[in-house]
């Protein structure tokens with residue numbers, strides 16, 4: 001066998017072995033602390049979060065077929081883990097007031113900057129590319145919730161001590 005063939009065969013075997021190691025899936029569907037427990041989430045905003053954010057910021061991800069192929073699956077699992085750690089709409093009700101207040105501000109900032117949804121996500125999820133009107137709805141909703149939080153809580157409870 002030619003060396004190049006040996007190398008390709010070895011790589012192929014490594015690839016096959018990798019398939020045996022699958023990351024755990026984010027499909028608990030536990031929504032008991034969802035943001036909608038405390039705050040009103042209008043239907044259009046629900047739709048925006050569902051198609052553009054919740055795959056990485058909730059307790060249930062819709063997995064594409066290629067997530068079954070390693071190492072793609074690990075790469076996706078890493079995004080979900082990292083995304084959930086920063087912001088989880090299914091755990092939002094358990095956040096401190098300060099954290100809620102701060103995360104809502106970050107939602108506006110991240111979308112404005114174009115950092116969210118992750119650009120690597122919108123390549124394969126075209127419907128997650130938000131229109132100007134959708135972005136506007138999202139910003140308005142975040143602003144409204146922040147206003148509600150300000151009205152119902154003493155000012156010092158809005159200060160973030162820990163991220």
Ligand code: HEC
Pocket residue numbers: 049052053054055056057078079080082083084086087103106107108110111116117118121
């Ligand atoms: C493909 C996964 C993915 C999608 C989809 C996604 N995010 Fe993220 N998000 C992440 C990851 C990973 C991080 C943490 C690392 C970073 O900041 O880049 C993050 C961070 C954030 C943060 C920062 C929180 C902090 O503590 O700094 C906010 C806010 C956020 N995302 C909002 C959104 C919103 C709003 C959407 C939908 C419009 C969205 N994300 C869609 C993966 C995602």
